[in-house]
Amino acid sequence: MSRVGALRRAGMIGAAGALLVAAAPAGVGPRFAPWIDGTAATEPQAQVQRIDADSFVIRQSVKTNFEAPFLYLLFGKDRALLIDSGAGGLAIRPTVERLIADWRAQHGGRAIHLIVAHSHGHGDHHAGDAEFRDRPDTEVVGLKPADVAAFFGIGDWPRRIGRYDLGGRMLDIVPTPGHEPAHIMIYDARTRLLFSGDMLYAGRLYVPTDHIATFRASADRLATFAATHPIRALLGAHIEMTTTPGQDYAMKAAAHPAEHALALPTSAIGALKKVADAEGSPPTIQRQDDFILYPVPPRPAG
Numbered sequence: 001m002s003r004v005g006a007l008r009r010a011g012m013i014g015a016a017g018a019l020l021v022a023a024a025p026a027g028v029g030p031r032f033a034p035w036i037d038g039t040a041a042t043e044p045q046a047q048v049q050r051i052d053a054d055s056f057v058i059r060q061s062v063k064t065n066f067e068a069p070f071l072y073l074l075f076g077k078d079r080a081l082l083i084d085s086g087a088g089g090l091a092i093r094p095t096v097e098r099l100i101a102d103w104r105a106q107h108g109g110r111a112i113h114l115i116v117a118h119s120h121g122h123g124d125h126h127a128g129d130a131e132f133r134d135r136p137d138t139e140v141v142g143l144k145p146a147d148v149a150a151f152f153g154i155g156d157w158p159r160r161i162g163r164y165d166l167g168g169r170m171l172d173i174v175p176t177p178g179h180e181p182a183h184i185m186i187y188d189a190r191t192r193l194l195f196s197g198d199m200l201y202a203g204r205l206y207v208p209t210d211h212i213a214t215f216r217a218s219a220d221r222l223a224t225f226a227a228t229h230p231i232r233a234l235l236g237a238h239i240e241m242t243t244t245p246g247q248d249y250a251m252k253a254a255a256h257p258a259e260h261a262l263a264l265p266t267s268a269i270g271a272l273k274k275v276a277d278a279e280g281s282p283p284t285i286q287r288q289d290d291f292i293l294y295p296v297p298p299r300p301a302g
Contacts (some may be wrong), residue, residue, distance in 0.1 A: 029233030076166020119197025178215025203238020
């Protein structure tokens with residue numbers, strides 16, 4: 001049986017699209033097959049597509065949780081990094097285990113240490129953590145800024161950029177608090193992709209009104225980083241926009257027909273900085289073609 005056929009039988013590939021993604025030319029984001037979007041009567045609980053032989057995207061079905069988040073699994077020679085563990089409503093570990101087993105089989109059974117980290121600490125990004133706590137050769141990174149800074153060696157949070165080596169694959173860790181205090185973006189120089197979490201994706205970028213200044217500083221830090229690093233595209237944690245510019249889905253939509261592409265162009269960084277800089281007092285919703293800066297009331301303490 002072919003590799004794709006085996007994964008299809010495992011329920012990891014929806015009928016809508018194939019696993020493999022053709023390599024994109026420089027300056028162009030990955031081209032993905034259609035994602036599971038809740039419009040079919042049935043769809044798998046999770047869908048996997050490949051960026052390259054060492055980089056995978058997992059999309060959680062909106063039928064399991066309305067957040068329908070995207071998770072990312074990146075392999076180096078010694079370690080694999082899982083960015084987020086999902087929103088709950090399904091067991092995510094079996095999908096991850098199948099990808100790890102397949103990768104190991106392609107690398108002579110090489111042992112690989114799994115790191116479960118998070119774009120940030122909101123529940124729809126760490127609901128699956130408990131599935132990995134008893135997994136051998138696995139570390140689950142904490143959710144507080146101090147936990148993230150300590151693990152990735154960021155000495156002056158959030159002003160410094162961290163670096164983390166998966167083994168021949170160095171990642172840059174960019175602190176971007178504002179949406180949430182421990183938010184980070186992860187830049188992979190190998191693919192020139194920036195995994196941008198909930199700070200910048202095709203959707204509603206929620207910012208508590210008491211954290212607007214922090215968010216603005218993170219947008220500045222991101223723009224400074226982008227000026228010195230070649231970024232092919234940004235891959236965020238959700239899609240909430242349609243293919244109609246500036247049009248999002250209703251809150252907690254049960255299906256996403258005509259969904260915006262996952263990848264955002266590098267120009268979105270400048271657009272985000274511009275609208276963040278323009279926020280007044282009181283801040284207001286700023287609707288752009290590819291995202292919406294969306295101030296919300298301060299979150300309760302604790």
